[in-house]
Amino acid sequence: MKPFGLAAILFAALAAGTAFAQSSGPIKLADVAELSGGGATVGNNWKNGIDLAVEEINAKGGILGRKIEVTHADSQSNPGVARAQVQKALDSEPYVLLGPGYSGSVKVTAPLVAEAGITQIMGGEAAELTQAGNKFLFRTSFGQQSSMPKVAKYINDEVKAKSVAVVWVNNDFGRGGRDVITKEFGGYGIKVAADISTEAGQADFAADVSKIKAANPDAVFIYLNEEESARILKELKRQGVTAPLIGETTLVGQKVIELAGDAANGARGHVGLTTDAPVELIKQFRDKFSKKYNYVPDHNGIKGYLAIYMIKATTEKMGKVDPKAFADTLHGLTIKAADEPGILMDVTFDQNGDIDRQGFLVEVVEGKQVVKQVLPKLH
Amino acid sequence: MTAAAKYLRIALGVAAVLALILVPATFNRYGLYILSQWAVMSIAAMGLNLTLGYAGQVSLAQGAFVGIGAYAGAILTTQGFPLIAATAVAIVLCFAIGWLLGYPALRVQHHYLAFVTLAFSTLAFLVFRNESWLTGGIYGISNIPRPHVFGMATSKPLPFYYVCLGALAIVTAAVWWLIRSPWGRAFMALRENPVRALSLGVDTRRYTLMAFAIGSALGGVAGALYAPLTQYIDPVPFNLSLSLDLLMMVIVGGSGFFFGPFLGTMIAVLLPEWLRFTQGYYLMLYAIAVILLLIWSPSGILGILDRYLTQRRTRAASALRAVAKPKLEVAQ
Numbered sequence: 001m002k003p004f005g006l007a008a009i010l011f012a013a014l015a016a017g018t019a020f021a022q023s024s025g026p027i028k029l030a031d032v033a034e035l036s037g038g039g040a041t042v043g044n045n046w047k048n049g050i051d052l053a054v055e056e057i058n059a060k061g062g063i064l065g066r067k068i069e070v071t072h073a074d075s076q077s078n079p080g081v082a083r084a085q086v087q088k089a090l091d092s093e094p095y096v097l098l099g100p101g102y103s104g105s106v107k108v109t110a111p112l113v114a115e116a117g118i119t120q121i122m123g124g125e126a127a128e129l130t131q132a133g134n135k136f137l138f139r140t141s142f143g144q145q146s147s148m149p150k151v152a153k154y155i156n157d158e159v160k161a162k163s164v165a166v167v168w169v170n171n172d173f174g175r176g177g178r179d180v181i182t183k184e185f186g187g188y189g190i191k192v193a194a195d196i197s198t199e200a201g202q203a204d205f206a207a208d209v210s211k212i213k214a215a216n217p218d219a220v221f222i223y224l225n226e227e228e229s230a231r232i233l234k235e236l237k238r239q240g241v242t243a244p245l246i247g248e249t250t251l252v253g254q255k256v257i258e259l260a261g262d263a264a265n266g267a268r269g270h271v272g273l274t275t276d277a278p279v280e281l282i283k284q285f286r287d288k289f290s291k292k293y294n295y296v297p298d299h300n301g302i303k304g305y306l307a308i309y310m311i312k313a314t315t316e317k318m319g320k321v322d323p324k325a326f327a328d329t330l331h332g333l334t335i336k337a338a339d340e341p342g343i344l345m346d347v348t349f350d351q352n353g354d355i356d357r358q359g360f361l362v363e364v365v366e367g368k369q370v371v372k373q374v375l376p377k378l379h
Numbered sequence: 380m381t382a383a384a385k386y387l388r389i390a391l392g393v394a395a396v397l398a399l400i401l402v403p404a405t406f407n408r409y410g411l412y413i414l415s416q417w418a419v420m421s422i423a424a425m426g427l428n429l430t431l432g433y434a435g436q437v438s439l440a441q442g443a444f445v446g447i448g449a450y451a452g453a454i455l456t457t458q459g460f461p462l463i464a465a466t467a468v469a470i471v472l473c474f475a476i477g478w479l480l481g482y483p484a485l486r487v488q489h490h491y492l493a494f495v496t497l498a499f500s501t502l503a504f505l506v507f508r509n510e511s512w513l514t515g516g517i518y519g520i521s522n523i524p525r526p527h528v529f530g531m532a533t534s535k536p537l538p539f540y541y542v543c544l545g546a547l548a549i550v551t552a553a554v555w556w557l558i559r560s561p562w563g564r565a566f567m568a569l570r571e572n573p574v575r576a577l578s579l580g581v582d583t584r585r586y587t588l589m590a591f592a593i594g595s596a597l598g599g600v601a602g603a604l605y606a607p608l609t610q611y612i613d614p615v616p617f618n619l620s621l622s623l624d625l626l627m628m629v630i631v632g633g634s635g636f637f638f639g640p641f642l643g644t645m646i647a648v649l650l651p652e653w654l655r656f657t658q659g660y661y662l663m664l665y666a667i668a669v670i671l672l673l674i675w676s677p678s679g680i681l682g683i684l685d686r687y688l689t690q691r692r693t694r695a696a697s698a699l700r701a702v703a704k705p706k707l708e709v710a711q
Contacts, residue, residue, distance in 0.1 A: 036662055073655070076662075079519075080609050080616050084416070084652075088409035107521055108611040128518075170508065172517045172613070 026069040027062070027321055029054075029311070030089035031098040032109070033123075037077030038200060041226065041255070042101045042300045046123055047072050048293050049304025050098060053342060056288075057308065063315050068308070075100050079108040090116045095323050097121070098307050101300065103129060103172045110137050119327045121307040123300060126176040130352040136327045138310070138353040140303040142272040144180045146354065147248055150375060151221070151270045152184035154361060159244050161218035165194040167208060167232065168223045174198075177223045177248065193217035202228055205235040213241055222247040222267075226298070230259035237263040244268065252362050252369055254296045261367070268363045268372070273299040273306075276369035277360055281337055281344045302344065309342030310335070346377060396548075403540055411536040412608075417648045418543035419604045422550050424628040424640035426597025431626070432635035433558060434590030435570030436484050440496035441625045443503035444473045444595045446617030448602020450507060453520040453612050462526035462607060469599035477595025481588035500622050507614035519613030523606050543604055550597060557593070558637065566590050570635070631669060633681030642680050 031050055034043030054068050062068060073089060075082035082105035089097055090112065096119045100106055103126035110129070113120040114136040121138045122129075127145040130137060155161050164185060168178040174197075182192060194215035196208050209232065212220055220236070220243050222229060229251050236245065245267045250256070252269040254276075271277075275286040275297055285305060289297045313335045318325055334348040348356040359375040403414055427441040448469035455465035483495040507514050514520070525534045526542065533539040557563050565586045568576035577583050606612050624647055632643025650668065654661040676682045 035659065072658070074661070078616055079611060079613060080416075080605075083609055083611075084409060084412050087412050091407040091409050104519060104611075104613050104615065107519070108609060111522075111610075170517060171615075172519075175517050 024066070026067045027315075028092065028094050029068060029070040029096055029098060029308075030073070030092060030094035031070055032073045032075050032082055032085045032089055032105075033099040034077040034101050034105070035072065035074035037075075039075075039077040039102050041298070042123070043075070043077070043099075045297050045300035046099065046101055046304035048289070049297065049301040049306075050308055052289055052292060053305045053308035056342070057312060063312050064319070064321065066321065068311075070098070075102075075105055077102060077105075079104045083108050083112070086112055090118065094118065095321060096311050096326060098304070099123060101303075103176065106137075110134050113137075118323055119330065121310060123303050126172055127180055128176070130354050134353070135331075136353075138327075138330060138349060139355050140306050140310070141249075141299065141355070142357070142359065143354055144177050146356075147270055147272060147359070148177060148180040149184050150359060151246065151248060152181055152188060152190075154270065155185075155219055155221070155246055156188040156190060159219050159246065161190060161244070163191040163193040163215075163217045163219075165196065165212045165215050165217040165220045165243075166192055166223070167194075167196045167198060167212070167220065169200050169202075169225055169228060170197045171200050173225075174200075174223050181221060181223075198224060198228065198232075200225060200228070203231065205232040206239075208232070209235045209239045209241065212236070212243075213239060217243055219244045219246055222251050224250065226250050226253050226255045227259065229253075230256045230264070233260040233263040233267060249274070249299050252364055253298045254369070255298055257364055257367055257369070264364045265366060266364065268361065270375075271299070271360045271362050271369075272357065273302045274360055274362060274369060274371075275299070275302065276362065276371065277345075278371050278374075279345060281341055285344060306343060306347075309340060309344075313340045313343060348377070399544060400541075404537065406537075408536045411540045413648060413652055415536070415540045415543045415608055417644055418540070418547045419601050419608060420625070420628065420648060421547055421641050421644045422604070423598050423601035424625055424632070424644050425550060425554055426594040426601070427625050428594075428629045428632075428634065428636075428640045429554065429557075429566070429597070430590050430594030431629055432633075432639065433563065433570060434566040434587065434594075436481075436587065436590055437489060437493045438496045438591070438594065439493050439619070439622045439626065440480060440499045440503070441594070441598045442617055442619065442621030442623075443500045444477065444598030445602040445605060445621060445625075446503055446507055446614070447473055447476065448599030449606040449612050449617065450514055450520075450602070451599070452603035452606040453523045454513070456524055456526070456607065457520060457522065462603065466600060466603040469603040470596045473599030473602075474592045474596040477598075478588050478592040480595070481591030484587050484591060485584055497619065497622075500619050504614055504618050507617060514614070517613060519611060520606075521611045523610045523612070525607045525610070539608065543608065546600065546604055550600060554597075555637070562586070562589065627669065631672060631679050633679030633685070636679070636681035636685070639679055639681050646680070 033046050034040060050070060054070050058067050073085040075085055082100050086109040097113050098121055101123035103124035106122045106124035106129055110120060114134050119136050121140060123140055125141060125144055127143050130143060155164060166178055168174040185192060194211055196211055198208055222232060222245060224232060247269040249271045252267055252271060257264045289301055314326060314330045315321055318329050330349050331351050335343045336346050337343050345358050356378050358377050360371045361373040362369045362371050403411055423441055423445050430436050430438050451469040451472055452465040455468060456462055480499055484492050487495060508517055525539050528542060533542050565581045568581050569583055569586055573583050628643035628647045629640055631646050632639035651661055651665045654664050657664055
């Protein structure tokens with residue numbers, strides 16, 4: 001019996017040790033993001049947003065009196081590496097897992113995180129992510145299933161276009177958006193005049209723009225990454241395409257305006273999160289961010305920032321640091337900016353982990369995002 | 380080689396195998412995943428070592444063959460076929476495509492051949508991405524099941540690691556036998572001097588095709604294991620950079636050395652992970668380390684060992700000569 005007794009004491013000591021670790025000391029968070037490779041812009045904005053929020057919260061004494069500690073791991077924008085890094089992060093038993101930002105990387109990691117019973121707050125926007133019945137996965141921005149219908153409605157009601165050329169980037173992000181909006185166009189009886197697939201990182205859009213010109217559509221819907229959006233805007237201007245140019249967050253972002261210059265003027269889009277929103281808290285966030293990192297963040301910076309404040313609000317609602325009850329508490333939770341300024345805008349999470357929040361229709365006027373219309377929260 | 384040295388080598392080998400079996404039992408999920416990745420990529424690198432190191436044919440298409448194997452594995456196992464059947468299909472498919480790809484190798488050599496295989500690599504990527512009816516396109520294939528071996532589920536990390544390790548052992552034994560067979564000798568003759576090999580009656584045409592086909596088939600085996608390892612595949616991991624990575628693994632380890640691919644893969648898979656503590660610098664440091672290694676020893680890590688052993692033998696021989704010299708002079 002002696003060795004058994006000894007083992008039991010050891011085990012009890014170990015168990016007590018872990019229990020102790022969870023009830024005091026810093027709250028550990030793990031972030032896995034695209035810090036290098038094709039998604040480096042996305043991942044580094046996300047990471048900086050997280051670091052900014054953590055610094056703010058820690059300066060004010062942390063969450064429920066406990067400081068936050070966050071580790072960052074690089075997925076190299078590769079799903080296989082993301083899986084390895086998430087596994088590493090899970091082995092250290094974080095309170096909540098943050099990231100990744102690419103939808104493919106989210107798809108490969110979400111089942112692992114759910115199996116560990118840990119909540120995952122991610123940046124992916126593909127429609128299907130929250131439709132697989134995962135009870136631990138939460139978005140920080142609109143999924144395509146909620147943003148695309150708004151764009152289609154705008155094209156139908158306001159632009160009154162009857163035929164649209166659709167330009168998309170052939171990865172899961174672009175293809176997902178294209179599939180949702182094409183379906184929506186079908187519902188309105190809008191014809192897809194040209195369906196143009198492009199490559200991530202493509203440099204020359206002359207041939208694609210010629211195709212758009214030949215199709216002579218009433219409007220052009222552009223769904224590319226930021227750099228490529230800027231390149232196609234320049235080419236559209238060069239070839240003199242005058243049809244309205246409509247897109248989503250990535251067409252009218254700060255980075256696109258910087259890269260495309262004049263050519264970005266007139267571009268319109270639906271934006272779930274924009275640093276140019278006419279919201280006082282977002283302006284303050286933008287100032288703090290640009291002061292710390294010397295550049296203006298895009299929406300991924302806001303997403304990272306919000307993720308941390310989602311954790312703060314949820315934990316304070318529970319009144320304790322409880323990784324098991326976290327997801328249950330966040331489902332159906334409404335966080336008001338009046339109570340928690342870090343959340344920037346009132347937000348509600350539904351049972352799938354999707355969000356409901358104010359949105360904006362913006363247009364680029366003289367090199368600046370101008371909000372034309374505020375789309376209210378649904379509930 | 381003396382008997383003692385021979386026993387030492389056998390003991391080292393046994394110790395390494397035992398370590399690979401026993402030590403990971405204490406690893407966490409992350410460690411096991413990385414080690415499984417090492418085993419899988421070692422198989423692909425061994426295939427490329429056969430094509431490049433032994434038969435001297437530069438191929439930038441090994442990543443594409445891993446992709447073909449992975450898609451074959453993913454499509455068949457999600458349809459309910461067992462992994463072993465999927466692996467067999469992957470081997471046959473990659474062998475056949477590799478054989479066809481070998482034809483250009485009969486006409487062009489060295490970097491021209493690299494270009495031809497590079498084009499094939501791009502073509503394969505486009506097929507994975509655009510033929511969505513078969514490959515799921517850019518959305519990829521998810522929920523790839525892990526196999527049951529002798530009725531035991533391997534969905535947990537440790538059992539699946541043993542599946543990868545077992546596959547690596549089988550492939551290692553097969554390649555060990557192959558390069559000691561007349562085929563292996565013919566491959567090396569092809570690399571050293573194709574004209575002479577031809578004049579000695581080696582059918583260089585057939586052996587070139589064979590080197591390509593067997594190397595590619597091993598890429599297929601690695602792919603068929605990669606799919607259940609990550610349980611989700613999309614076209615991105617199988618683009619040109621994987622082919623370049625595999626080429627680097629073979630060259631860093633020591634091209635044409637039997638154990639080169641194991642070491643090269645260890646460097647390529649583990650070194651970036653060890654360097655992660657340097658945060659944003661880890662990929663830069665990794666690149667610098669590889670560049671320095673190749674400047675120091677263009678023939679890879681095993682090249683260093685080889686040079687050291689050769690030097691020691693030369694020194695030993697010189698010492699013997701020096702001892703023998705007075706006697707020889709007296710004899711004159």
